[in-house]
Amino acid sequence: MSQLVWNGLFVGSFYALVALGYSMVYGIIKLLNFAHGDLYMLGAFVGFAVLGAAGGVSAAMALPVLLLVLVLTMGVTGLAGVVLERVAYRRLRGAPRLSLLITAVGASFALEYGMRAGAGADPRVYPVRLSGTTLEVLGARVTLQQLTLVAVAVILMIGLNLLVNRSREGRAMRAVALDPRAAALMGIDVDAIISRTFFLGSALAGAAGVMAGAHYGKIDFMMGFLIGLKAFTAAVIGGIGNIPGTMLGGLLLGLLESFGTFWLGGEWRDVFAFGVLILFLTVRPTGLLGERVTERV
Amino acid sequence: MRKFYSTALVGAMASAVLLTAGCGQGLLAGDTGSDEKKNEPIMLGMLIPQSGSEAAIGPYMSNAAQLAVDEINAKGGVLGRTLELKTADDACDPQSAAAGANKLVTAGIHLSIGGYCSGATLPTLPIFAKADIPMIIPAANSQDLVDQKLKNVFLINGTGAQQAGAAAAWMAKDGATKVALMHDNTSYSKDIALRTQALVDEPGGPETAILEAVTPKESDYSANITKVLAKKPDYVYWTGYFQEGGLIARQLRQAGYTGKIMVGDGSVSPKLIEIAGPEAAAGLYATMTQTPDTLKGAENWIADYKKKFGTDPGPYSNQAYDAVRLAAEAVTKAGGTDGEKLISALEAIDGFPMFSGPLKFTPEHTLSTGGFQILVVKDGAFALQDALQ
Numbered sequence: 001m002s003q004l005v006w007n008g009l010f011v012g013s014f015y016a017l018v019a020l021g022y023s024m025v026y027g028i029i030k031l032l033n034f035a036h037g038d039l040y041m042l043g044a045f046v047g048f049a050v051l052g053a054a055g056g057v058s059a060a061m062a063l064p065v066l067l068l069v070l071v072l073t074m075g076v077t078g079l080a081g082v083v084l085e086r087v088a089y090r091r092l093r094g095a096p097r098l099s100l101l102i103t104a105v106g107a108s109f110a111l112e113y114g115m116r117a118g119a120g121a122d123p124r125v126y127p128v129r130l131s132g133t134t135l136e137v138l139g140a141r142v143t144l145q146q147l148t149l150v151a152v153a154v155i156l157m158i159g160l161n162l163l164v165n166r167s168r169e170g171r172a173m174r175a176v177a178l179d180p181r182a183a184a185l186m187g188i189d190v191d192a193i194i195s196r197t198f199f200l201g202s203a204l205a206g207a208a209g210v211m212a213g214a215h216y217g218k219i220d221f222m223m224g225f226l227i228g229l230k231a232f233t234a235a236v237i238g239g240i241g242n243i244p245g246t247m248l249g250g251l252l253l254g255l256l257e258s259f260g261t262f263w264l265g266g267e268w269r270d271v272f273a274f275g276v277l278i279l280f281l282t283v284r285p286t287g288l289l290g291e292r293v294t295e296r297v
Numbered sequence: 298m299r300k301f302y303s304t305a306l307v308g309a310m311a312s313a314v315l316l317t318a319g320c321g322q323g324l325l326a327g328d329t330g331s332d333e334k335k336n337e338p339i340m341l342g343m344l345i346p347q348s349g350s351e352a353a354i355g356p357y358m359s360n361a362a363q364l365a366v367d368e369i370n371a372k373g374g375v376l377g378r379t380l381e382l383k384t385a386d387d388a389c390d391p392q393s394a395a396a397g398a399n400k401l402v403t404a405g406i407h408l409s410i411g412g413y414c415s416g417a418t419l420p421t422l423p424i425f426a427k428a429d430i431p432m433i434i435p436a437a438n439s440q441d442l443v444d445q446k447l448k449n450v451f452l453i454n455g456t457g458a459q460q461a462g463a464a465a466a467w468m469a470k471d472g473a474t475k476v477a478l479m480h481d482n483t484s485y486s487k488d489i490a491l492r493t494q495a496l497v498d499e500p501g502g503p504e505t506a507i508l509e510a511v512t513p514k515e516s517d518y519s520a521n522i523t524k525v526l527a528k529k530p531d532y533v534y535w536t537g538y539f540q541e542g543g544l545i546a547r548q549l550r551q552a553g554y555t556g557k558i559m560v561g562d563g564s565v566s567p568k569l570i571e572i573a574g575p576e577a578a579a580g581l582y583a584t585m586t587q588t589p590d591t592l593k594g595a596e597n598w599i600a601d602y603k604k605k606f607g608t609d610p611g612p613y614s615n616q617a618y619d620a621v622r623l624a625a626e627a628v629t630k631a632g633g634t635d636g637e638k639l640i641s642a643l644e645a646i647d648g649f650p651m652f653s654g655p656l657k658f659t660p661e662h663t664l665s666t667g668g669f670q671i672l673v674v675k676d677g678a679f680a681l682q683d684a685l686q
Binding site: 003004007008010011014122123125129134141143212216217218220222223225226227257258260261262265266267269270 | 482509510511512514515516517519520521523524527540543544547551552553568571572574
């Protein structure tokens with residue numbers, strides 16, 4: 001039982017990290033950025049390239065080196081997110097929502113198959129992998145590397161929360177999310193704020209990509225597709241646009257999958273998880289912590 | 298057991314020639330007479346991928362077939378006629394394969410010895426059947442090919458049923474008691490898992506602890522693994538492909554599983570070992586058809602191949618080579634190239650020496666024995682563990 005909880009929380013923390021970017025972008029420009037999962041993939045490949053360029057890394061140095069790579073990758077994927085917004089989304093901001101949605105799907109394919117063309121269709125394996133001792137915690141097998149990854153995820157999420165709720169920057173973001181036109185009238189540079197939101201969200205996805213590469217080892221050009229969908233589900237369950245809700249949604253989805261697999265069998269896991277998504281959309285479309293938005297006319 | 302190659306080949310050919318010289322020629326002279334031109338070469342057609350995603354496999358098969366053709370011709374051919382190989386590209390694609398098959402039929406081939414991708418081979422079956430051309434399929438092995446129940450189709454690669462048989466036999470031999478079967482819900486993988494389950498559950502020997510399906514293309518299988526390990530198996534058999542196989546092997550070990558792990562032929566790839574990592578992959582078993590580097594007593598054959606083409610033989614080289622030899626044997630036994638007689642001759646073959654062991658077809662025209670062997674990961678590579686002969 002505790003093993004199931006731990007498995008769910010571990011997978012859920014990945015979902016939460018990726019879902020945050022979804023949620024922030026949706027919160028600020030009401031766009032479902034379907035290319036977001038591919039920024040996770042991009043992060044994994046950037047980390048792979050940096051590690052490859054760094055050459056051999058001894059096992060003792062693995063963790064500090066990976067943390068450094070993580071920070072570097074967050075910068076690169078963050079910038080990629082900014083470029084994506086500038087190239088693909090900014091000019092369409094006044095266009096119907098459907099055009100933006102289709103553009104996002106197009107951007108997703110461009111990233112996936114661009115990576116395939118650049119790096120090949122064969123899966124790659126991370127040259128440095130975390131390996132840690134196993135601990136028994138309340139009857140669950142937990143490795144130190146898993147604890148480290150969850151700790152990193154929690155630190156990133158706390159940092160994000162502080163940034164959004166306590167800084168000037170964050171206040172500007174919240175203002176733009178509430179009403180971009182009024183925010184612009186108050187002297188906020190809306191374009192810059194949207195760029196920064198993309199930077200933050202994409203950096204978190206890139207961090208998750210490197211962490212997945214370092215933990216699971218295998219990366220490939222399609223790895224962002226499924227996790228993108230799962231992160232979207234997590235965001236909807238928690239309340240898209242709401243940061244604590246999204247984190248909660250990620251963890252909840254991880255737990256749902258873990259228990260769904262155990263109770264119903266592996267072939268029913270996605271039926272179970274996505275069934276819950278449909279249930280949420282019908283019963284509580286705003287998600288667990290999402291607030292009811294009055295339709296603006 | 299397998300050191301027969303050059304000697305057995307000469308022996309088989311010689312006895313066959315004697316046989317036909319003794320009674321065959323005279324008896325058959327009447328009905329093969331008029332429309333068959335005695336001096337024309339016997340044409341073997343071969344559909345293989347020469348372009349597209351599987352293009353790398355094509356040369357391994359056509360080179361090996363050419364090697365067999367040249368060897369047989371050097372010994373005087375078959376019934377005094379030479380063999381001639383004609384290849385066509387199927388690009389591992391059904392449309393290209395159908396076009397290629399029509400091209401070969403028009404070119405007047407007598408036997409087909411090609412077929413690598415099952416999906417591309419399937420539409421060629423009726424084309425060759427209509428033209429009364431027997432097919433010896435060296436690589437494609439989907440159950441769909443067997444289910445067409447066409448009498449001109451013969452498969453010399455092991456099928457899913459045989460893979461399951463090999464897996465069950467090895468697990469019983471290796472002392473398994475509780476077997477966990479994991480598949481990815483694709484028809485290929487699920488078929489092997491279900492067939493293995495049926496064999497494992499026969500009275501005596503091991504029993505199935507759990508049959509678990511996973512979602513392919515994921516990274517985290519810990520939920521599935523927790524469920525599998527809750528049943529305390531001592532053997533886990535994964536029947537899907539190498540990407541998930543590598544992750545599952547690694548995550549099984551991380552979850553503290555110390556029993557044995559075995560994978561199916563879709564997982565036999567150096568990438569699996571890379572993904573799982575050397576420690577997790579060490580001692581992992583695999584059910585696999587014969588490849589040149591796991592054949593015993595094939596050193597001379599590999600050397601011949603290398604001398605002729607400058608590269609090592611690869612996957613399905615040995616099956617393609619055997620397909621040509623089998624075709625020659627069938628023509629010899631049938632005393633000509635009449636389709637009906639070739640089919641009867643192939644059906645009657647018993648104990649013809651091949652890399653996969655002595656050949657005898659089942660009523661379904663698949664291998665009755667052999668085909669699969671057990672590999673083990675040793676020093677970071679797949680090596681032969683047990684030939685199951």
